[in-house]
Amino acid sequence: MMVRTSSAPPSPVPVVDLWNLHRKTEAEWRVILATRPEEAVAWIRLAAGKGFKAAQLVLGQMHLDGHGVPRDPAAAHGWFAKAAAIGSAEARNMVGRCHELGWGVPVDHAQALVHYRKAAAAGLDWAHYNIGCLLLYGTGVGRNHGKAFASFTVAAGLGHAKALGMLGRCHEEGWGTLVDRAMARTLYRRAAAGGDCWGALNLGLLLFEGGQQDEAASYLQESVALATPNCLATIIDTLGRRPEPVFTTVVGEAARRADLMRAARRAQGDARPEAVPRGRTARLGQGLPGQGMPGQGMPSRPLRFALLLGAALTTAVRRRRRARHRWSSPA
Structure with a gap:
């Protein structure tokens, strides 16, 4: 009698009924991720290997x-490509990010644009936003402000906060549309309300230039509270050159928060290089392309990991229930 064997993950996990695993709540997955990460990794590897695109993406x-x-x-690019090949628009977008930023493949902005357009055709807001950024700045592709404006408009219509901020930039600078600073302020407010640090920052600067210093200070402080590492680097690098007290205060807060983020990254063993700040003339742009999930603005990684793992297991449960079969743990 032949016995099938399989390689075990680094840390064995108990046998679990897949249906019960699927029924775990978001809070329970947070606990697993925090206290038993090897178990979570073993499950996601198993699901990815079985062809579940959500697991491959994560x-x-x-x-x-x-x-x-x-x-x-x-390896990241390889898993994104696998998930994209079986219909994941988010994974297709991440393949584009890999080509844009040279993650596991040579930098090729034209190829990135091809993948972004495929993801956009599937209705992904981040893909429309990324198309807009490539066409706006013309890095490696032909610059076209009109088409960039149109892409940001579509993404904003899908609820994308950063796209609202970029529409504000377009209205402020006359990129693909007429200059309209009142509209720019409105769009920046909507972007900031949606959690976009760049929208809050640009609104603060616009209000400061208009003499509304108290409200400007409030939005500048909000931009620090919302800021990504790239945004913090830009605040420190660009506003640090301004002599006004309001900017000195904001830069000091940004530096303290950046220090806390660096300490947290070191504690987590994150060895990725620090972002290099890049300022914009007249107003700050959206900074460097962010790292990570369809870039940016997605749920926190532990939470997103749980949500995607849950999605993968949901599909697995449906398939296994149809086959009247159960999985044991990936031990």
Whole structure:
């Protein structure tokens, strides 16, 4: 009698009824991720290997970040490509990000644009936003402000806060549309309300230039509270050159928050290089392309990991229930 064997994950996990695993709440997955990360990694590897695109997407992200697995951009690209090939628009967008930023593949902005357009055709807001950024700045592709404005408009219509901020930039600078600073302020407010640090920052600067210093200070402080590492780097680098007290205060807050973020990254073993700040003339742009899940603005990684793992297991449960079969743990 032949016995099938399989390789075990680094840390064995108990046998679990897949249906009961699927029924775990978001809070329970947070606990698993915090206290038993090896178990969570084993499950996501198993689901990815079985062809579940949500698991492949999150495993790619894990390799991109070095979260729970060795940091390996080439492996990340490979998993994103697998998920994209079976219909994941988010994964297709991440393949574009890999080509845009050289994550596991050579930098090729034209190829990035091809993948972004495929993801956009599937209705992904981040893909429309990324198309807009490539066409706006013309990095590696032909610059076209009119088409960039149109892409940001579509993304904003899908509820994308950063796209609202970029529409504000377009109205302020006359990129693909007429200059309209009142509209720019309105769009920046909507972007900031949606959690976009750049929208809050640009609104603060616009209000300061208009003499509304108290409200400007409030939005500048909000931009620090919302800021990504790239945004913090830009605040420190660009506003640090301004002599006005309001900017000195904001830069000091940004520096303290950046220090806390760096300490947290070191504690988590994140060895990725720091972002290099890049300022814009007249007003700050959206900064450098962010790292990570369809870039940016997605749920926190532990939460997103749980949500995607849950999605993968939901599909697995449906398939296994149809087959009247159960999985044991990936031990």
